[in-house]
Amino acid sequence: MGNSEVYLTDVTGRDGFQMEKDWIETEDKRLILQGIIDAGIKRIEATSFVSPKSIPQLKDAKEIVGSLKSEEITVVALVPNVKGAENALKSGVDEINFVLSISETHNRKNVNHTVRESLEEVYSIQKLMNSTQTVLNVSLGTTFGCPFEGKFNVSKVSSVIDQLMYNGVDKVTLADTTGMANPKKISHYITTLREAFPVVQFSLHLHNTRGMGLVNLLAGYNAGVRHFDASLGGIGGCPFAPGATGNVCLEDVVHMFMEMGVPIGPSINLKKLINTSKKMEEILGYKLPGQVMKAGTAGEVIAN
Numbered sequence: 001m002g003n004s005e006v007y008l009t010d011v012t013g014r015d016g017f018q019m020e021k022d023w024i025e026t027e028d029k030r031l032i033l034q035g036i037i038d039a040g041i042k043r044i045e046a047t048s049f050v051s052p053k054s055i056p057q058l059k060d061a062k063e064i065v066g067s068l069k070s071e072e073i074t075v076v077a078l079v080p081n082v083k084g085a086e087n088a089l090k091s092g093v094d095e096i097n098f099v100l101s102i103s104e105t106h107n108r109k110n111v112n113h114t115v116r117e118s119l120e121e122v123y124s125i126q127k128l129m130n131s132t133q134t135v136l137n138v139s140l141g142t143t144f145g146c147p148f149e150g151k152f153n154v155s156k157v158s159s160v161i162d163q164l165m166y167n168g169v170d171k172v173t174l175a176d177t178t179g180m181a182n183p184k185k186i187s188h189y190i191t192t193l194r195e196a197f198p199v200v201q202f203s204l205h206l207h208n209t210r211g212m213g214l215v216n217l218l219a220g221y222n223a224g225v226r227h228f229d230a231s232l233g234g235i236g237g238c239p240f241a242p243g244a245t246g247n248v249c250l251e252d253v254v255h256m257f258m259e260m261g262v263p264i265g266p267s268i269n270l271k272k273l274i275n276t277s278k279k280m281e282e283i284l285g286y287k288l289p290g291q292v293m294k295a296g297t298a299g300e301v302i303a304n
């Protein structure tokens with residue numbers, strides 16, 4: 001299966017904070033994200049360039065990107081349309097993550113476009129990005145099922161990726177927006193899609209809505225995926241999908257791979273990550289879903 005090393009993208013700043021109703025001070029956001037970076041996470045989806053009417057929490061996107069930019073890390077921002085891409089490019093992000101959903105209903109509710117219109121936006125964004133160094137990734141929401149439309153066949157996902165590839169997109173994130181996947185489904189989808197699109201770099205973005213986040217992630221790993229999203233403390237979710245809850249928890253994912261002896265590139269300081277998660281818990285003011293932050297690592301001797 002080749003390289004066993006995994007690569008993690010922290011999505012706390014975008015997927016995590018977008019679900020927080022109470023305003024988080026920009027400085028607090030920055031402190032949390034810097035803590036994650038200092039713990040060794042070098043790819044970070046820090047914010048999104050969306051309408052402040054849709055997601056008021058992320059209206060400080062430009063400041064956040066400006067405060068994090070450095071040579072050592074890759075700053076990613078989510079965008080829903082051309083306007084978002086223009087603003088993201090102006091801010092100097094390293095990578096744009098364009099979001100569209102496999103489900104027409106969710107795409108309409110989330111970004112107010114048909115799937116076809118979203119694919120046309122991708123084409124326009126590609127043209128905008130032609131003369132830049134910025135990388136484009138496309139995230140496919142509701143890949144494994146939709147709270148409005150139910151389950152899809154993998155061929156529906158393939159046909160969207162076909163059109164993306166036609167436009168030159170070779171980085172694709174498969175997102176389980178509301179936790180409708182299971183390990184068997186993940187294996188089937190990943191095997192089918194990797195075989196159909198060998199040049200595409202697939203990432204998995206998994207929500208723990210039904211408690212299957214980590215087993216799904218491991219199923220993805222066993223099927224050959226090496227790139228995963230996760231969020232500190234397990235916060236997050238899509239405000240435009242009913243019942244959405246948090247992502248797989250970043251420090252729990254790191255802990256699992258470390259215990260398994262799977263290398264994570266580059267190396268991560270788990271203690272620092274857990275401390276940052278505890279600090280975030282204080283800032284947000286409620287108990288976070290993360291497990292290892294409560295139990296400690298399996299390597300720690302706690303019984304006597």
Ligand code: COA
Nearest residue numbers: 049050051052054055080081083084099110111112238239
């Ligand atoms: N950033 C900031 N403002 C934007 C914008 C963007 N990316 N795209 C559109 N706008 C502004 C327009 O300028 C316009 O402003 P005005 O009222 O002052 O003239 C207004 O929003 C409406 O523009 P329109 O193109 O009609 O957008 P819309 O109302 O159809 O909303 C989106 C479409 C995509 C902007 C909105 O649905 C959105 O921001 N969705 C984000 C969804 C999201 O983040 N989901 C979670 C992540 S998966």
Ligand code: ZN
Nearest residue numbers: 015177237238
């Ligand atoms: Zn998500």
